[in-house]
Amino acid sequence: MAIRNIREFGDPVLNKVCKEVTEVTPRIRELIEDMLDTMYAANGVGLAAPQVGILKRIVVIDTTGEDPHILINPKIIYTEGEQCGSEGCLSLPGKAGNVTRPMKVKCTAYDVEMNEFTLEGEGLLARAICHECDHLDGHLYTEKVEGDVYETRYEETED
Numbered sequence: 001m002a003i004r005n006i007r008e009f010g011d012p013v014l015n016k017v018c019k020e021v022t023e024v025t026p027r028i029r030e031l032i033e034d035m036l037d038t039m040y041a042a043n044g045v046g047l048a049a050p051q052v053g054i055l056k057r058i059v060v061i062d063t064t065g066e067d068p069h070i071l072i073n074p075k076i077i078y079t080e081g082e083q084c085g086s087e088g089c090l091s092l093p094g095k096a097g098n099v100t101r102p103m104k105v106k107c108t109a110y111d112v113e114m115n116e117f118t119l120e121g122e123g124l125l126a127r128a129i130c131h132e133c134d135h136l137d138g139h140l141y142t143e144k145v146e147g148d149v150y151e152t153r154y155e156e157t158e159d
């Protein structure tokens with residue numbers, strides 16, 4: 001287990017298009033384990049490989065803290081509806097913004113055995129799938145934000 005350094009906004013690695021994974025090598029298994037550890041340590045609900053400096057199409061997502069999803073070469077194949085809500089990113093710590101995403105998403109991906117599967121998500125899971133897939137194409141939520149990116153810690157003190 002190892003926690004990797006999370007690249008922050010402004011790091012050019014976050015704007016690159018990632019390469020498809022063709023084989024899950026021991027090195028990639030280790031990367032995935034580290035990505036899960038890094039996501040949980042940072043209290044995130046998702047993390048994409050470029051956020052730890054690796055330009056491969058791999059994301060991890062866990063919106064409940066007990067339901068980790070590992071998605072290799074994910075592709076969104078269906079979306080439905082719309083939700084507008086607050087979204088953050090571990091590459092922009094302490095910040096969030098309002099982003100419209102589909103309410104429901106269906107994607108295909110490969111697991112660590114390179115077996116293809118389908119994942120359907122609604123609400124926060126749908127938002128996380130979209131957000132993490134965007135990372136694999138070099139896109140951040142800041143490109144889609146409506147209004148300003150705000151400091152989340154100000155929100156907390158105002159409550």
Ligand code: NI
Pocket residue numbers: 088089090091131135
């Ligand atoms: Ni992110």
